[in-house]
Structures are given as C-alpha cells and as structure tokens.
Amino acid sequence: MSRIDVILEQFLFTHNKNGWFVSFQSAIAGVTPKQAEWKKSESDNSIWELVNHLVFWNEYCLNQFKGIPNPKMEGNNDLTFFNKGDLGWEETVARLNDVMTDCYETIQSCEDDKLDEPFNPESKSSWITTLSSLTLHNAYHIGQIVTLRKIQGSWDKEQGVS
Numbered sequence: 001m002s003r004i005d006v007i008l009e010q011f012l013f014t015h016n017k018n019g020w021f022v023s024f025q026s027a028i029a030g031v032t033p034k035q036a037e038w039k040k041s042e043s044d045n046s047i048w049e050l051v052n053h054l055v056f057w058n059e060y061c062l063n064q065f066k067g068i069p070n071p072k073m074e075g076n077n078d079l080t081f082f083n084k085g086d087l088g089w090e091e092t093v094a095r096l097n098d099v100m101t102d103c104y105e106t107i108q109s110c111e112d113d114k115l116d117e118p119f120n121p122e123s124k125s126s127w128i129t130t131l132s133s134l135t136l137h138n139a140y141h142i143g144q145i146v147t148l149r150k151i152q153g154s155w156d157k158e159q160g161v162s
Helices: 003-015 024-028 033-037 047-066 077-081 089-108 112-116 127-152
Strands: none
Touching: 003 024, 003 089, 003 112, 003 127, 024 047, 024 089, 024 127, 033 047, 047 077, 047 089, 047 127, 112 127
C-alpha cells in the first residue's frame, strides 16, 4: 500500500466508510437542525459548530494543497466554529461532504512526491504529516459529534458505536 493509499483510506474512514469508529456521514445521519444546534452548556460546541469547524479546516488544507490562496484568518481558531456563510444545516453537511470528496479526489490524482513538500513556505510540516493530522483531527471531532448525540439521546447504536 502506497503512502497516498494510506491517506486516502484515512479520508474514507473519516468521511463515509465506518471502520474502528464511525464516519462523518454515519455520525450525522438523521440529525435534525434542532439536534445540530443543541448544546449541553453554553461553553460547549454544538454538532453544527463542530461541522463548521471541520468545513473550515478541510477547506483550508484543500486550498493549500491545490495552491489556492486562503483568506487571511481573522481572529483565532474559536471563530472557525461559527457559520460564516449563513448556511442551513443540510447545506453545511453538504459542504463538508463536498470538501471531503474533493480532498479525496485531489489526493488520489497527486504525485507521491507532493507528500514530501512543505504544507506552506513557513512550515516545516510536510503534506503527508499535515494530511494525516487533518484526518486525525476529523476523527476527533466526529467522536465529539457521536458523544453529543449520545448525551442528547439521539444516537442510534445501529450506526456503529454502542
């Protein structure tokens, strides 16, 4: 299995293929806008906020990978949890699905040497490290989504995690 194949498999497992943990698509299956907005406390993130955050970082990395300039990040990472485009819940989910599909297809068509290039000129991190970290980041937040669904009582253990 090549390095690209490993990264692609990580993207599949976090996007739409259940493995050791449920994928994003399984984690949000059947979530209503009301459930997506729900917070246990004001200091917590909602499912919707977590998905906004995943959209931001997956788009950011995809743009970097494609050589598309990203807008200057205003504020700090906390702002990435907010819906900047006033998208509805279904549109937010569709956007992340589209970005994750684009990531997969873009990596699938890249040359292996690209993985050794730096993430950006100021970074010492290579693309292989960055992409692997991105999939781990996705998995972490998908786990949070499942936990929130369990707390709110909206998780169906038939989705893959009891």
